[in-house]
Amino acid sequence: MNETLPYDVHRLRELAGEIIINVRELAALGWTPATSSNFSHRLDDAHAAITVSGRDKGKLREGDIMVVDMAGRAVGSDHRPSAETLLHTQLYSRFPDVGCVLHTHSRAQTIASRLFAGAGHVRLEGYELLKAFRGNDTHEAAVDVPVLPNSQDMPTLAAQVDALFDRGPLWGYLIDGHGLYAWGRDMAEARRHLDAFEFLLDCELELRRLTAGH
């Protein structure tokens, strides 16, 4: 522990490296257009490492990762944390086993959010890949991905998200016209969930294209 900073600086550097490597891969897939998207990892019980607001997520460097407390306030940095920090810290605060939160704006996520906003969810059913979600051990499961109305007011959005948690286990949600939030115990699990959502949403969109007019 550093004398002046209330968190482990070495752990922060380690996590920053992990975030940078993973986010470069996501950016290369085209899932973080035009400085969109944000990413975080729990640092300790009271802090999270998160991307600085407005940075090109495909070109992140160590200085683009900063620390916030669980109320979303910057700690030991003059930078502005992600505009959506509250959507990350609410997960860390409520669920001790959430260690990593990933938010992306891929085409499939954005289009699906528009298409299914009226229904309020996207039903993913019958896919072998549903087993990628923690706790699912069969394709015979159905996962409803909630679609929330977008808002620039983070407390409003966070309250909508909070209401979802009473319904049962959840690994992610869509925001209408915006993108996807996915999370997991650590980076590997959050990536697996994010990748599974992307693949399955893309399948649903393609199925609709192929069956349109039939």
Ligand SMILES: CSC[C@@H](O)[C@@H](O)C(=O)COP(=O)(O)O
């Ligand atoms: C560039 S528009 C996207 C932003 O409004 C927001 O949704 C986003 O994902 C990135 O915000 P940021 O403040 O950089 O974390």
Ligand SMILES: [Zn+2]
């Ligand atoms: Zn966003």
